[in-house]
Amino acid sequence: MVRRKDPAVRSLLIERAAQMLRSREPITLRSLVAGTDVSTMAVYTYFGSMDGLWKAVRQEGFTRLAARLANVTMTADPVRDLAALSVAYLSNAAANPDLYRVMFDAGFDLEDSEAADETLHLLVRTVERAKSAGRFHPEVDALELATQGWVIGHGLASLVLTGPLPREALAHGPPVLTALFISAGDEPARCRESMGRGWNPECLVGSSNG
Structure with missing residues (x-):
């Protein structure tokens, strides 16, 4: 009888590898499973090599991000939704700091690059909705604006996770994003109102390693 794979073992190995990469520990088959009840053969059983x-470690970061973004309820206000998606992005980074650091390491391939790209495309589609609603100028490049928003979130998350900035610095997100959206054509007062509805600071409090 073929033994079924245990998702908990796969998750354990992914988490441990991410932690060791972050702390710059030498990673070998033996060091990866040291102190666990898992054998070195588990790496081949669950990942092939x-x-x-x-690949799985890097993909897992995007998988968790996608799940967090999918939990954001879309509304009739696309600018509010962009704010909520930004909070989801930052909260995912804060909850999974080790995996977050590996997500963007191009030295490792992805298992499914299209699934990873979909996390950005969700932002692109939301920007397109804002254009259709007359919130952003028609000539705004949706991919470019979504990428700029991603860069803001990534920069803020990275500075907080690596230590230079305290967790409270995540509160700088709204004014920076508001300025970006106003530059794209949104009316200032309306933009701030939408940002206030979408930005839930409680989602950024108390996050820890996932």
């Missing part, structure tokens, strides 16, 4: 493990 060490290269397969690295």
Whole structure:
């Protein structure tokens, strides 16, 4: 009888690999499973090889981000939704700091690059909705604006997760994003109102390693 794979073991190995990468520990089959009840063969059972493990580690970061973004309820206000998606992005980074650091390491391939790209495309579609609603100028490039928003979120998350800025610095997100959206054509007062509805600071409090 074929033994079923245990998702908990797969998750354990991914989490441990991400933690070791973050702390710059030498990673070998033996060091990866040291102190666990898992054998070195588990790496081959669950990932096929060490290269397969690295792909899975990076992919897992995007998988968790996608799940967090999918939990955001879309409304009739696309600018509010962009704010809520930004909070989801930052809260995911705060909850999964080790995986977040690996997500953007191009030294490792992805298992499914299209699934990873979809996290950005969700923002692009929301920007398109804002254009259709007359909130942003028609000539605004949706991909460019979504990328600019992503860069803001990534920069803020990285500075907080690596230590230079305290967790409270995440509160700088709304004014920076508001300025970006106003530059794209949104009316200032309306933009601030939408941002206030979408930005829930409680989602950024108390996050820890996931």
